Amino acid sequence: MVQKVYDSAGAALDGMVRDGMTIAAGGFGLCGIPETLIDALVRSGVRDLTIVSNNAGVDDFGLGRLLRTRQVRKMISSYVGENREFERQYLAGDLEIEFSPQGTLAERMRAGGAGIPAFFTRTGVGTQIAIGKPTADFDGELYVMERGIVADLAIVKAWKADPYGNLVYRKSARNFNPMAATCGRVTIAEVEQLVDPGAIDPDHVHTPGVFVQRLIRATCNEKRIEQRTTRSAHAA
Amino acid sequence: MSWTRDQMAARAAQELRDGYYVNLGIGIPTLVANHVAPDIDITLQSENGILGLGAFPTEAEVDPDIINAGKQTVTELDRTSYVSSADSFGMIRGGHIQLSVLGAMEVAENGDLANWMVPGKMVKGPGGAMDLVAGVRRIIVLMDHLDKAGSPKFRRACTLPLTGTNVVDMVITNLAVFERPDRASPFRLIERAPGVTLDQVRDATEARFEVSPA
Numbered sequence: 001m002v003q004k005v006y007d008s009a010g011a012a013l014d015g016m017v018r019d020g021m022t023i024a025a026g027g028f029g030l031c032g033i034p035e036t037l038i039d040a041l042v043r044s045g046v047r048d049l050t051i052v053s054n055n056a057g058v059d060d061f062g063l064g065r066l067l068r069t070r071q072v073r074k075m076i077s078s079y080v081g082e083n084r085e086f087e088r089q090y091l092a093g094d095l096e097i098e099f100s101p102q103g104t105l106a107e108r109m110r111a112g113g114a115g116i117p118a119f120f121t122r123t124g125v126g127t128q129i130a131i132g133k134p135t136a137d138f139d140g141e142l143y144v145m146e147r148g149i150v151a152d153l154a155i156v157k158a159w160k161a162d163p164y165g166n167l168v169y170r171k172s173a174r175n176f177n178p179m180a181a182t183c184g185r186v187t188i189a190e191v192e193q194l195v196d197p198g199a200i201d202p203d204h205v206h207t208p209g210v211f212v213q214r215l216i217r218a219t220c221n222e223k224r225i226e227q228r229t230t231r232s233a234h235a236a
Numbered sequence: 237m238s239w240t241r242d243q244m245a246a247r248a249a250q251e252l253r254d255g256y257y258v259n260l261g262i263g264i265p266t267l268v269a270n271h272v273a274p275d276i277d278i279t280l281q282s283e284n285g286i287l288g289l290g291a292f293p294t295e296a297e298v299d300p301d302i303i304n305a306g307k308q309t310v311t312e313l314d315r316t317s318y319v320s321s322a323d324s325f326g327m328i329r330g331g332h333i334q335l336s337v338l339g340a341m342e343v344a345e346n347g348d349l350a351n352w353m354v355p356g357k358m359v360k361g362p363g364g365a366m367d368l369v370a371g372v373r374r375i376i377v378l379m380d381h382l383d384k385a386g387s388p389k390f391r392r393a394c395t396l397p398l399t400g401t402n403v404v405d406m407v408i409t410n411l412a413v414f415e416r417p418d419r420a421s422p423f424r425l426i427e428r429a430p431g432v433t434l435d436q437v438r439d440a441t442e443a444r445f446e447v448s449p450a
Contacts, residue, residue: 028284028321029307031300054321081360091358099359102283103325103367110322121329122370126348126401129366171301171318175285178320206320223300226307233294 004165004215005194009040012188012214016153017046020073024052024109024151024184025063026177029082032169033062035220036190037155042069050074052149052183054105054176056086061224070094076149078102082226101129104146106179111148113182113211118147154184157218158207161191162198165212166205174206181211190218237431238410244378246271247408247427248337251376252278259283259328259368261338262306264378268337279315281333283364285324288316305364325364329371336372338365340379340404342394345443347404347419349377350396362399369400381409381440388442390414412437414445424448 006012023041027033038057041049042065049072056075057064066072067085074096080086089095100108101123111119120143124130130144137143156177159170167189169177181187189212239247245267252258252268256278260266272278280289282304289304290311297311304310319327327333342350349369352362369375383389390407407414413427424446428437434447 029303031284031303031307077361079361079363087358097359097361099361101362101366102321102364103329103371106321106325107329123329123367124362125370127366127398129362169318171299171312172282172285172303173301174318174320176321179322225298225300225303225309227303227309228298229292229308229310230295230298231292233296 001163004209004213005163006214006216009036009190009216009219010043012216013037013040013044016186016188017041017044019046020048021046021152022050022052024149024154024180026156026175026180027053027055027062028172028175029055029226030058030062030224032157032173032175032177033057034155034157034190035062035222036216036218037188038063038065039220042066042071045071047071048073050076052076052109052151054078054102056080056083058082058226059085061222067095074098076100076105078105099129106176108146108149109176109179109183112150113179116148118145120145149183151184152186154180154187156181156187156189158189158191160193160195160200161189161212161215162195162200163215164197165189165209165215166200167191167207167212168200168204169206178207181207186213187211188214188216190216192218192221237429239429240410242267244408244410247413248376248378249273251335251406252276253334256334257281257287257327257332259333259336259372261336261365261368263339265337265339266306281324281327282310283321283324283328283368285319285321286310286312286316287319287327288313290316325367325371328364328367331371331373333372335374335376336368337376337378338368340377341383341389342396343377343379343390343404343407343443344394345390345392345423345445347402347416348394349375349399349404350394352399353397355397365399369403374405375403376406376408377404378408381411388440391442392444411440422446
């Protein structure tokens, strides 16, 4: 068996990072983000990154840590609120942002991973998002062309993996992770549980091992909550 | 007397039909879930990948892996399924979600919607709003009739950058309800909040609209 399991995030990233590269990351807000690999990227010192991720973390957590150390040159995201450091660098002209509508971003990653260089969508037609992009009429409706995304490296967070790299995500922590996993030339997954071969029902695999080249056990599973919203048990 | 936010949400809830799959935007639209009639069964979709959104959790139920599109902790139901973001927006873009209720900065009389950026202010991005208005079959906007400066938000044309063109089907404000039967028709004033006169609505609205009953 090809050995996909690495001892640490640092070991898994060894030889995989270079300045100016494009990295796709799974996660929505702070949910389902590859916390361990992000911290290892900070330690690697790699610079001038283009990061493809729905969000940009918060000031001191998630991708916000890579922003704080000024390792990011450009973000491709749908929404970057909740991050003052991002705002500071953007307004100073040190950070570039390419906004992609959330569903378009997900589809761009899916398409890139599936060998589809571009596709047409109604999303964004007639808005700033469509400026400079080709449009076409299909059955009397106008669509805008969006490009697939292939990243040099993808980093994802899964709940369970077997040594073959078959992945299972947990609940809404799935979000962008399956598409990120497919769109990396190399994909590294960090997982909460590494299980034995055969322990994952083949019918329950979300991301098959073909998309995953390297695996580590996640050592950071803080899973910080952005909006802890509860109801009283009595009202239930 | 104008409607409160809860009353606006309750009015939007009257548009729900049994069996609908519905996406509620962040803010006032979230309140619509509190006003679903007991004989109506709907399934809420959250674009980050939950179909079948439950209530907020009790302190003991909080699970950081279950959040809604507003990044709030939520719960699952016996009908819930989790999907990827690509599949979630496949539902939206593919027209499988019957209704979305969203907030707005401006709506134009031709159904254009602006709700994602104000020039000169830090732009946070469109999130999923552009996908929702382009893909969901019916779009209801819940918004205050006037902005903080007292200017009408229902206008001849949007002044702010658009989220989508010709996408709004119904506008519910604190003063009135406007609707159009299809996207080639003009909006029609169909209801006013108690005590609000037609003249008050006209004074507070820049958009042209028909009045029902004519």
